[in-house]
Amino acid sequence: MSSHAQNTHSDGHLTPQGYRSTRLPDAKLMMWIFLASDCMFFGSLIGTYLIYKNRSLEGPFPADVLDIPVTTVSSFVLLMSSFLMVLALHSLRTDNIPRFRLWTFGVAFFGSIFLGFQVFEFSAFVSEGLTIQQNLFGTTFFTLTGTHGIHVTVGVLWLLAFLIRSFVHPTSSKDAVYLEVAGLYWHFVDIIWIVIFTVLYLIEFV
Amino acid sequence: MASPEHHGSGPATYLLIAVILGVVTFIEFGLIQFPQAWLSSIAVGITLITLSVGKFVLVVAYFMHLKDDQNTYSGFFSIGMVFALGTFVVLAILFTVPSVVNTLRESIKAQTDASAGHGEELHGLPEELLASIESGGYSRETSVILDIPRPKDQTVALTPPAVDASPAFALLETPPLFASTGQSGTTPIDDDGGDPSAQATPGFDAERGAEVFGGSCSGCHQADGQGIPAAFPPLAGNLPTIFNAGGRSYLINAMLYGLQGEISVLGQSYNGVMPGWSQLSDEDVAAVLNHELTSWDNAELLEDFVPIEAAEVADRRDAGLSPNDILGLRGALDLP
Numbered sequence: 242m243s244s245h246a247q248n249t250h251s252d253g254h255l256t257p258q259g260y261r262s263t264r265l266p267d268a269k270l271m272m273w274i275f276l277a278s279d280c281m282f283f284g285s286l287i288g289t290y291l292i293y294k295n296r297s298l299e300g301p302f303p304a305d306v307l308d309i310p311v312t313t314v315s316s317f318v319l320l321m322s323s324f325l326m327v328l329a330l331h332s333l334r335t336d337n338i339p340r341f342r343l344w345t346f347g348v349a350f351f352g353s354i355f356l357g358f359q360v361f362e363f364s365a366f367v368s369e370g371l372t373i374q375q376n377l378f379g380t381t382f383f384t385l386t387g388t389h390g391i392h393v394t395v396g397v398l399w400l401l402a403f404l405i406r407s408f409v410h411p412t413s414s415k416d417a418v419y420l421e422v423a424g425l426y427w428h429f430v431d432i433i434w435i436v437i438f439t440v441l442y443l444i445e446f447v
Numbered sequence: 448m449a450s451p452e453h454h455g456s457g458p459a460t461y462l463l464i465a466v467i468l469g470v471v472t473f474i475e476f477g478l479i480q481f482p483q484a485w486l487s488s489i490a491v492g493i494t495l496i497t498l499s500v501g502k503f504v505l506v507v508a509y510f511m512h513l514k515d516d517q518n519t520y521s522g523f524f525s526i527g528m529v530f531a532l533g534t535f536v537v538l539a540i541l542f543t544v545p546s547v548v549n550t551l552r553e554s555i556k557a558q559t560d561a562s563a564g565h566g567e568e569l570h571g572l573p574e575e576l577l578a579s580i581e582s583g584g585y586s587r588e589t590s591v592i593l594d595i596p597r598p599k600d601q602t603v604a605l606t607p608p609a610v611d612a613s614p615a616f617a618l619l620e621t622p623p624l625f626a627s628t629g630q631s632g633t634t635p636i637d638d639d640g641g642d643p644s645a646q647a648t649p650g651f652d653a654e655r656g657a658e659v660f661g662g663s664c665s666g667c668h669q670a671d672g673q674g675i676p677a678a679f680p681p682l683a684g685n686l687p688t689i690f691n692a693g694g695r696s697y698l699i700n701a702m703l704y705g706l707q708g709e710i711s712v713l714g715q716s717y718n719g720v721m722p723g724w725s726q727l728s729d730e731d732v733a734a735v736l737n738h739e740l741t742s743w744d745n746a747e748l749l750e751d752f753v754p755i756e757a758a759e760v761a762d763r764r765d766a767g768l769s770p771n772d773i774l775g776l777r778g779a780l781d782l783p
Binding site: 263265269270273274276277278279280281283284285287288289291292298299309310313316317320321323324326327328331374424425428429431432435436438439440443444446447 | 458479488496
């Protein structure tokens, strides 16, 4: 009992940020494990989309509705939000709070623009007759991109909460690990979109 | 340890990565938007996949800091990636089974033809087995038969089933179709009709009906005609009701033009789409309807049944109805 306590103490990594015998911050390790599981989640959704590709009996078919120029712009916006995310983390680590706030707001803003594009895209598809129950393409497309959109929404809310908190509680480089965790999530949502953009959109027109 | 910059990546690196990511995205856009004649579509496909893998790796390595971070994180993430790719591969293999199914079907057909007359014994179990495997996926074969205008060829290696399935399928379905359209006066499958034991119900080609049903209908309505609750309505117990309510011509119309919208069948509501099957010959449409009307104990429910003739189907070919029109026709029937 006492030797256990001593070990923990001698490791010296049980801090308010949750360092354990792994010598890694719990929150960050937890996020990586979550992302690993989310990989499988999106892996099966993308796999399902590919298996049902070209199996719809009725239109609209992917080539009828997918808009490459618009999606390229929204993909670019999401990539740049990831860039702002690393800048925000860098600013917080160097205790540059005004910059941290600016970049964090930028990430949430760019994320919202991406969501705006998605709302526009979805409503355009529905007006062209593609609903989630229209055909297999509609079902698999909306399930996959909708799930991704929900991830983006959660990320935007998370970052806005982080931003608002910084006005209520003093925030400094000690909190950087928590912003890093939010950032990992954000970048993950970005790389999923990199895959979706290629597999769903670009390959369709090859 | 807690030093913020121990990763060695600063804003300059981040900017460089961001610029690369942006440029790559617009190269991808250009490849699709301005296709070059000298680039084959396979080359474009491979390039696109390579570029997106590159972007993926850059974000993970630099923005997510995996390159310089603890190996534990990379380990966990790699496990997830391996599982995800594994799921991917297994799904692809599972859905390649139909090509196996079709090969099997072809060999059964060959055996049946070789030992004419003993066809039914050979069909029994394997047919059932094949149907149960096939029912796992909706419209696997119908998309092949329908010859849907495919937006593009499949270039992703993971989606071969539909293409694989077609040769075997064509072997089974095409010859009768050609025969019946080319020379409508003669019966295309005479050698089967000559066998007395094969004809349980006289007046129509029962075997041909079962064959068309297995190829075109059982994917949704299932081999036992029970359909799938809430998705595809049953034919067993349902078709006689329609027929007895004066739906003889309605059934032919539904076969030719399909049906779309909300219907109620045996107390269960369905809201889906059945495609029209006008690509089947008149003989095949008549044969499959007669097969359905007389299978699964349906025959006992029928009143005053006279088999549907190919000529009746031919009469309705030019009506030019839509699946919605058929829904209206259904409403006009006096169904319980």
